[in-house]
Amino acid sequence: MSPPLSPSARLAASFFSRALSAFQSSGSKLQVICTAPPSLSHEGEPEALPPRVRPQILVVLDSSFNPPTRAHLHMATSAIRELLQKQGQCPDAIRLLLLLSVNNADKGVKPAAFDKRLAMMWAFAQDVQHDLRMSFGNRQAAPEAQGLSVDLGLATVPYFHEKSAALAEAGFYKGQRDPDDDLAETEQVFLVGYDTLVRIFNPKYYGPLEMASQVATAEPTPLQKALDPFFGRAKLRVTMRADDKWGGANEQVAYLENLLHAEGLNKVGGIRAWESRIEMADGHKAGTEVISSTYARAAAKKRDLGRLDLMVTPRVRWWIEQENLYLE
Ligand SMILES: Nc1ncnc2c1ncn2[C@@H]1O[C@H](COP(=O)(O)OP(=O)(O)OP(=O)(O)O)[C@@H](O)[C@H]1O
Ligand SMILES: NC(=O)c1ccc[n+]([C@@H]2O[C@H](COP(=O)(O)O)[C@@H](O)[C@H]2O)c1
Structure with a gap:
């Protein structure tokens, strides 16, 4: 049996169970429920800490977090590092939102329960912050080392x-300074895997299929009506996902290049102008372990701790063990 939760873990667990109930009865589409602040300590009850100044970039990792994995860690930290280092953004101008969808487009509900997933996301947020701090060598003088705030949300x-x-x-x-302005100036960056990108361009999600091929007419297709405003405020950062289900890296790069550089977007019912809003990022390296939440659940079920460590970050693994998750 696992030892009882520490006082701060108990506070967090009880907070997430209350926050989930409150959200589910609120009728709200989306809510930020708490923030992991950049400071090292996350003691006490989690709380939502809205930014003082509107962020320039909101990076969104939308997932089932069942559980959060090292692949999710790579997606988040590589995006943030790129913004800080290559684009010269300062941490204050960026927020990272870990967004848990309680209604998935395709998947039904399965364990772990949503409040347990929120607890794992809280742990994961701290692993993201730790990873970023380590990669900047803890140089206190460097602005990157001051860290970034990570929000947890429900949708x-x-x-x-x-x-x-x-x-x-x-x-x-x-x-807080300009509460009346809208978020138009905040650019959203959604982090998705290759498999999710393919689904975003599947017309089945946007209405009856017979309406999907209005390309010849002046009328925009349902997919265009949905995605044009989306690409007006958001970018997609697509991580390659080479494994048995989704094909090899070459196939994925070919699909994306075709989508982005030929008439590919028109063919899937999209608009060429969106191509500048989709960027590719490296994912799985050949010869390394393929990572997914499914494999993490299987490792937890078999109590294969060595393999679980390959799939999830240390604080997430701690919650999985504490709460005996995925044993059924
Ligand atoms: N190993 C990975 N490489 C690239 N993208 C990934 C990887 N794992 C997850 N993603 C992406 O992260 C987002 C959220 O992933 P999700 O929560 O569905 O994880 P998953 O591992 O696919 O889950 P499951 O195994 O339970 O189906 C999706 O856009 C997915 O494509
Ligand atoms: N067309 C779309 O916007 C679309 C299609 C498929 C999945 N999704 C979402 O992508 C996220 C990740 O999905 P999976 O957990 O199924 O990989 C979920 O929030 C899911 O609802 C969105």
């Missing part, structure tokens, strides 16, 4: 265009 809407619109409407990211 009922399953599709990206709906999540993006809900975020643009939400008061949370508007900043």
Whole structure:
């Protein structure tokens, strides 16, 4: 049997169970429920800490977090590092939102329960911050080392265009100085895997299929109606996902290049102008372990701790063990 939760873990667990109930009875589409602040200590009850000034970039990792994995860690930290180092953004101008969808576009509900996933996301947020701090060598003088705030949110809407619109409407990211401005100036960056990108361009999610091929007419297709406003405020950062289900890296690069550089977007019912809003990022390295939440659940079920460590970060593994998750 696992030892009892520490006082701060108990506070967090009880907070997430209350926050989940409150969200589910609120009728809200999307809500930020708490923030892991940049400081090292996360003692006490989690709380939502809206930014003082509206962020320039909101990076969104939308996932089932069942559980959060090292692949999710790579997606988040590589995006943030790129913004800080290559684009010269300062940590204050960026927020990272870990968004848990309680209604998935395709998957039914399965264990772990949503409040347990929120607890793992809280742990994961701290692993993200730790990873970033380590990669900047803990140089206190370097602005990157000061760290970034990581928010946890809940959403009922399953599709990206709906999540993006809900975020643009939400008061949370508007900043305290100019609460009346809208979020138009905050650019959203959604982190997705290759498999998710393919699904975003599947017309089945946007209405009856017979309406999907209005390309020849002046009328925009349902996919265009949904995704045009989305690409107006959001970018997609697509991580390659080479494994048995989704094909090899070459196939994925070829699909993306075709989508982005030929007439590919028109063929899937999209608009060529969106190509500048989709960027590719490296994912799985050949010869390394393929990582997924499914494999993490299987490792936990078999109590294969060595393999679980390959799949998830240390604080997430701690919660999985503490709460005896995925044993059924
Ligand atoms: N190993 C990976 N490489 C690239 N993208 C990934 C990887 N794992 C997850 N993602 C992406 O992260 C987002 C959220 O992932 P999700 O929560 O569905 O994880 P998953 O591992 O696919 O889950 P499951 O195994 O339970 O189906 C999706 O856009 C997915 O494509
Ligand atoms: N067209 C879309 O916007 C679309 C399609 C498929 C999945 N999704 C979402 O992507 C996220 C990740 O999905 P999976 O957990 O199924 O990989 C979920 O929030 C899911 O609802 C969105």
